[in-house]
Amino acid sequence: GDSVTQMEGPVTLSEEAFLTINCTYTATGYPSLFWYVQYPGEGLQLLLKATKADDKGSNKGFEATYRKETTSFHLEKGSVQVSDSAVYFCALTSMFSGGYNKLIFGAGTRLAVHP
Amino acid sequence: SQTIHQWPATLVQPVGSPLSLECTVEGTSNPNLYWYRQAAGRGLQLLFYSVGIGQISSEVPQNLSASRPQDRQFILSSKKLLLSDSGFYLCAWTPGLSPTDTQYFGPGTRLTVL
Secondary structure, eight states, rough: OOOEOOSSSSSETTOOOOOOEEEEOOOOOEEEEEEEEEEEEEEEEEEEEEETTOEEEEEETEEEEOTTTTTBBOOEEOOGGGGGOEEEEEEEEEEETTEEEOOOOOOEEEEEEEE | OEEEEESSSSEEEEOOOOOOEEEEEESSSSSSSEEEETTTSOOOEEEEEEEEEEEEEEEEOSSSSEEEEEHHHHHEEESOOOOOGEEEEEEEEESSSOSSSSEEEEOOOOEEEE
């Protein structure tokens, strides 16, 4: 079945460092890809998304490009801030036989940014 | 604009007790609604989804159930809680059924079963 694999955390960086969180997926169809962020004690917020191959999603300085050839959707940010400390989830959706779409999540990567 | 609410924010319940978690969406009509569970240190798992009033589909067998008594209300229930039901429960909604639709999440309910 469809699945998402993320790099294990925690990832610990100093402020202004470059961030990469790897995400690869397995899907039989043509999924849409998402990055969600979860701040401590809160629900999930959409960070960015891409709906077809070679699309680049971007938001708040974060970017990810939908790479069909490598089945990847790596999250990057050029200069992280302490406020970026959170858990980041890579996810995909595709249609299922029941006629609905389901988000399939990776396990999440915890990012800790220190001053 | 649309907002999604979950109630309560936190809950501590003894094993064997009943459960009722509520999710409501404002500012939209006929949303598709979802219940997810996040176990400690793990990703999220879809439990139930609903495309309309009274229409519930279950993803995994468990001692939980869901109901949708009104268009914008989604309830997660259990008659007898298990220790393994502890976790963070998230409700989400989408405007349609397209895979490109973003799922918008509520603030969550943290359930601890003792």
